[in-house]
Amino acid sequence: QQKAGIGDIRIETKFRLLDIERYNFGVALIPHLIMPTGRKGTFISDERFIPGLTLALEGQFMDRWWLGFNVGYRYHGAEAQYFAGSPDAVVNDQLRFGLGTRFQLNNEWALIAEGVAETLAQQPFSVSTQSPFEMLAGVQYAPRTVPGLKGLAFTLMGGGGITRGVGAPQAHVVLGVSYPTPKIVTLKDPMMAHIEEKIMITQKIHFA
Numbered sequence: 001q002q003k004a005g006i007g008d009i010r011i012e013t014k015f016r017l018l019d020i021e022r023y024n025f026g027v028a029l030i031p032h033l034i035m036p037t038g039r040k041g042t043f044i045s046d047e048r049f050i051p052g053l054t055l056a057l058e059g060q061f062m063d064r065w066w067l068g069f070n071v072g073y074r075y076h077g078a079e080a081q082y083f084a085g086s087p088d089a090v091v092n093d094q095l096r097f098g099l100g101t102r103f104q105l106n107n108e109w110a111l112i113a114e115g116v117a118e119t120l121a122q123q124p125f126s127v128s129t130q131s132p133f134e135m136l137a138g139v140q141y142a143p144r145t146v147p148g149l150k151g152l153a154f155t156l157m158g159g160g161g162i163t164r165g166v167g168a169p170q171a172h173v174v175l176g177v178s179y180p181t182p183k184i185v186t187l188k189d190p191m192m193a194h195i196e197e198k199i200m201i202t203q204k205i206h207f208a
Contacts, residue, residue, distance in 0.1 A: 007038040026058040064104045093121040113137040132165025134208040153178045
């Protein structure tokens, strides 16, 4: 029987350690907390608080290409059996991985792709059902001249699970609308230019 419902709410924040805008390489720490707002019976909740931490790395190349990687740890605290008929159907602490790329085609269009995977921290990639892997690819459009849409970014991605791990969907479509914060640069007062003046006299000068 198919069931649906609201899943767990995740709260996260981001601490930037190295600014990619200054060094073409960025580093950030992203702590998060999963709130038990869903129901365990619909397989969309563990009905407990789950903290985690992610390390994110990002690099910019040739002013058009971005590549990002992250690795994280999610602490469950105790092992949970979600299907009594299989000894591998357990959930405990998890390792999580992500790899994403973006290539800017022009001022408005960009190609994007990402892959995400997770596995049990105690038995990494030893159980296929507990090691889901998913890939997505798509485009992003950020209009620059369309009245009323300038500043917005529209994202469309599609993909699905590469493995049959729990949590890897058969099909996955993402449609997003965002408003990127513009980068504001404060300019210093212009320095006064030093002008060297020269006086040239072309007429004859008569001395006493």
